[in-house]
Amino acid sequence: MLNNNPQSKLRIEDMMTTGVITVLPHMTMRQAKETMRLKNISGMPVIDHANRLIGIVTVADVIQALDEQKLDLPIKERMTTRVHSIKPYESVNKALAIFRQHGYGRLPVVDDQNRVVGIITTNDIVKRLAKYLRLDEIEEITDFPNKTVQNHTLSFNIKGGDFDRAGLAASTIKKKLAELGISHDIIRRAAIAIYEAEMNIVIHAFEGQIWAHISKDKLQITVSDTGPGIEDIEQAMQVGFSTATDQIRELGFGAGMGLPNIKNSSDKFTITSTPGKGTELDIQIFLN
Amino acid sequence: MKLKTVQKLLEAKVLTESLSWEDIDVMTACGADLMSDVLAFAREKNLLLTGLIYPQVLRTSEVLDIKAIVFVRGKIPPKEVIALAIEQKMPLLATKLSMFEACGRLYKEGLGQREANTDAE
Numbered sequence: 483m484l485n486n487n488p489q490s491k492l493r494i495e496d497m498m499t500t501g502v503i504t505v506l507p508h509m510t511m512r513q514a515k516e517t518m519r520l521k522n523i524s525g526m527p528v529i530d531h532a533n534r535l536i537g538i539v540t541v542a543d544v545i546q547a548l549d550e551q552k553l554d555l556p557i558k559e560r561m562t563t564r565v566h567s568i569k570p571y572e573s574v575n576k577a578l579a580i581f582r583q584h585g586y587g588r589l590p591v592v593d594d595q596n597r598v599v600g601i602i603t604t605n606d607i608v609k610r611l612a613k614y615l616r617l618d619e620i621e622e623i624t625d626f627p628n629k630t631v632q633n634h635t636l637s638f639n640i641k642g643g644d645f646d647r648a649g650l651a652a653s654t655i656k657k658k659l660a661e662l663g664i665s666h667d668i669i670r671r672a673a674i675a676i677y678e679a680e681m682n683i684v685i686h687a688f689e690g691q692i693w694a695h696i697s698k699d700k701l702q703i704t705v706s707d708t709g710p711g712i713e714d715i716e717q718a719m720q721v722g723f724s725t726a727t728d729q730i731r732e733l734g735f736g737a738g739m740g741l742p743n744i745k746n747s748s749d750k751f752t753i754t755s756t757p758g759k760g761t762e763l764d765i766q767i768f769l770n
Numbered sequence: 771m772k773l774k775t776v777q778k779l780l781e782a783k784v785l786t787e788s789l790s791w792e793d794i795d796v797m798t799a800c801g802a803d804l805m806s807d808v809l810a811f812a813r814e815k816n817l818l819l820t821g822l823i824y825p826q827v828l829r830t831s832e833v834l835d836i837k838a839i840v841f842v843r844g845k846i847p848p849k850e851v852i853a854l855a856i857e858q859k860m861p862l863l864a865t866k867l868s869m870f871e872a873c874g875r876l877y878k879e880g881l882g883q884r885e886a887n888t889d890a891e
Binding site for chain 2: 646649652656666678735737738740742743
């Protein structure tokens with residue numbers, strides 16, 4: 483485990499993403515938009531021919547250019563030129579301070595010659611810290627051991643973008659319910675609701691947690707995530723409405739069925755969301 | 771319908787030969803390329819026909835107790851997906867037929883006729 487202040491020992495190079503997608507200043511904003519869409523990213527460093535950092539272009543810049551119908555202008559005319567950057571040997575603390583102070587989501591990482599060697603995002607830091615702190619391990623707590631019917635609580639930490647492990651909470655809870663002799667139809671509904679909720683976190687959020695509490699008469703599932711939240715819940719609940727990227731759709735998800743599927747699989751369902759902060763689901767499935 | 775019959779009707783190749791599969795019984799089938807649709811519409815003792823070859827297909831099938839998967843349109847999943855299927859004991863078949871024809875052949879021979887299902891393609 484780590485000492486009191488884990489970030490201070492961690493350096494940017496331990497957490498940054500290398501092989502960064504960059505653009506050149508003479509390319510158009512339209513090309514920047516397409517690159518971001520295809521690569522599913524929200525910002526890119528702009529470099530000169532010597533790979534030196536000269537600016538950054540983000541989704542916000544693309545939206546503004548779109549709004550002003552100026553997508554055919556070169557990136558150099560629309561990019562942000564006063565860019566903060568960080569060095570690979572600097573501490574994660576410094577990156578966090580810059581993120582906090584300026585509200586950025588990413589920082590280009592440059593070497594001493596100002597050449598782009600990586601990029602670091604808040605998500606990279608969250609993922610890496612979760613690994614250090616072992617937050618992604620499954621916890622199971624069995625309480626009230628003296629009762630005839632035991633209560634069980636299972637909790638799972640889910641990371642945004644972690645498609646490899648998506649579905650683990652659903653299959654673990656499913657097995658637990660089967661062990662407890664719960665009827666097949668109920669297990670099935672629970673598995674569908676949890677799987678869709680897991681996919682929602684993986685697709686849309688930075689990270690989230692799923693708690694499943696099994697008691698004598700019901701299965702209570704609480705899903706809470708930190709992420710962009712939902713602006714219009716009524717719209718999000720409509721079958722077919724989706725904000726997922728093309729990349730997600732290629733995996734067979736993002737068809738706008740997730741929340742309606744969860745609702746249809748539960749006996750009671752409530753959703754609350756704060757845009758910019760996150761979303762919480764409360765799912766209840768009666769066991770009798 | 772036995773999986774052996776499904777394999778013959780679809781002229782399908784078996785991708786998971788180490789698993790026993792011939793006598794597995796399927797009651798109906800679901801043809802879809804959207805996993806969310808599969809989650810919404812698939813029933814039990816189901817056969818899944820899909821053109822998607824990602825590991826998510828296996829996870830979805832596990833969650834829904836799908837009995838076997840047929841990849842249509844000549845799609846063959848990567849080795850890792852086949853290895854995962856063997857570990858999960860999920861038989862995989864692959865046919866060159868289109869989704870439409872694969873579903874049609876199975877339906878014509880009586881699969882799922884008492885319990886009409888969805889073809890989301």
